[in-house]
Amino acid sequence: xxxxxxxxxxxxxxxxxxxxxxxxxxxxxxxxxxxxxxxxxxxxxxxxxxxxxxxxxxxxxxxxxxxxxxxxxxxxxxxxxxxxxxxxxxxxxxxxxxxxxxxxxxxxxxxxxxxxxxxxxxxxxxxxxxxxxxxxxxxxxxxxxxxxxxxxxxxxxxxxxxxxxxxxxxxxxxxxxxxxxxxxxxxxxxxxxxxxxxxxxxxxxxxxxxxxxxxxxxxxxxxxxxxxxxxxxxxxxxxxxxxxxxxxxxxxxxxxxxxxxxxxxxxxxxxxxxxxxxxxxxxxxxxxxxxxxxxxxxxxxxxxxxxxxxxxxxxxxxxxxxxxxxxxxxxxxxxxxxxxxxxxxxxxxxxxxxxxxxxxxxx
Numbered sequence: 001x002x003x004x005x006x007x008x009x010x011x012x013x014x015x016x017x018x019x020x021x022x023x024x025x026x027x028x029x030x031x032x033x034x035x036x037x038x039x040x041x042x043x044x045x046x047x048x049x050x051x052x053x054x055x056x057x058x059x060x061x062x063x064x065x066x067x068x069x070x071x072x073x074x075x076x077x078x079x080x081x082x083x084x085x086x087x088x089x090x091x092x093x094x095x096x097x098x099x100x101x102x103x104x105x106x107x108x109x110x111x112x113x114x115x116x117x118x119x120x121x122x123x124x125x126x127x128x129x130x131x132x133x134x135x136x137x138x139x140x141x142x143x144x145x146x147x148x149x150x151x152x153x154x155x156x157x158x159x160x161x162x163x164x165x166x167x168x169x170x171x172x173x174x175x176x177x178x179x180x181x182x183x184x185x186x187x188x189x190x191x192x193x194x195x196x197x198x199x200x201x202x203x204x205x206x207x208x209x210x211x212x213x214x215x216x217x218x219x220x221x222x223x224x225x226x227x228x229x230x231x232x233x234x235x236x237x238x239x240x241x242x243x244x245x246x247x248x249x250x251x252x253x254x255x256x257x258x259x260x261x262x263x264x265x266x267x268x269x270x271x272x273x274x275x276x277x278x279x280x281x282x283x284x285x286x287x288x289x290x291x292x293x294x295x296x297x298x299x300x301x302x303x304x305x306x307x308x309x310x311x312x313x314x315x316x317x318x319x320x321x322x323x324x325x326x327x328x329x330x331x332x333x334x335x336x337x338x339x340x341x342x343x344x345x346x347x348x349x350x351x352x353x354x355x356x357x358x359x360x361x362x363x
């Protein structure tokens with residue numbers, strides 16, 4: 001679908017109602033902001049979404065006492081379970097079909113007048129690698145794409161740190177020919193690998209932010225030309241090595257595979273402390289950082305739902321729509337991570353097949 005939400009709450013509610021034409025779709029209206037009097041709508045399906053979830057969302061919204069709320073991103077910071085994390089605990093989307101899909105799963109949608117981003121709650125970490133297009137393509141292709149997203153999100157997070165740890169503390173792990181090539185490329189570089197990686201990461205962040213804020217006709221060209229000139233000049237000047245340029249460039253591209261912008265920001269922020277741990281303690285620092293990150297994710301909740309569900313806690317019934325996606329006809333129940341009043345999504349025996357003998361293909 002090419003449709004997207006806009007800044008009008010009435011239009012956004014209409015876009016949702018076009019997809020769910022049922023009187024059980026309820027819209028609760030709330031006003032937030034002493035001066036702005038911003039309208040906020042909470043949408044849910046009365047026979048699917050639990051009333052306790054709706055009541056909790058309304059309670060959190062009504063307790064917001066500020067001069068004004070201008071965007072859903074501001075409201076999100078008031079109603080999320082914990083502010084001390086870089087990960088988005090509530091999913092924000094501009095796609096009406098994604099919101100309709102979330103409502104059918106028993107979630108609720110929060111629509112803020114003046115914002116094109118609609119909030120879906122509760123949300124989980126696995127939602128960050130899902131894209132609405134995943135449900136419109138053949139399921140084997142979706143499994144491949146999701147696998148690539150997971151792989152390259154790990155590369156984007158740990159790639160520079162692993163390179164720094166191996167070249168600084170664990171050179172015996174690197175094959176001899178590759179190690180000799182890296183040593184030859186680093187000959188004459190005056191900085192340690194960790195400082196080299198930090199400089200290049202900061203350089204790429206500068207180029208990325210400058211490209212975003214420049215006029216659209218120049219932004220992409222400046223980003224590409226700036227990266228090429230920066231990398232080539234840095235190598236010729238002996239400031240950084242070619243393998244480091246390749247590592248940082250691959251991680252910069254890998255992070256763009258994630259469909260959720262907030263998750264890419266989280267990975268970009270986390271790369272820097274992991275780099276410092278790898279440059280200080282090597283693989284041990286990386287393991288400590290990974291363990292701390294995992295414990296942090298396990299402690300997070302989104303409107304009471306564990307953030308790492310269906311893996312922590314393990315929910316076998318939800319594993320069919322995580323790293324892979326089973327066929328649509330196999331999704332008979334709604335996700336157990338988001339508790340619902342009615343868990344049944346579809347009838348049984350929907351698997352397609354040939355018709356009775358002598359009738360297949362005829363009409």
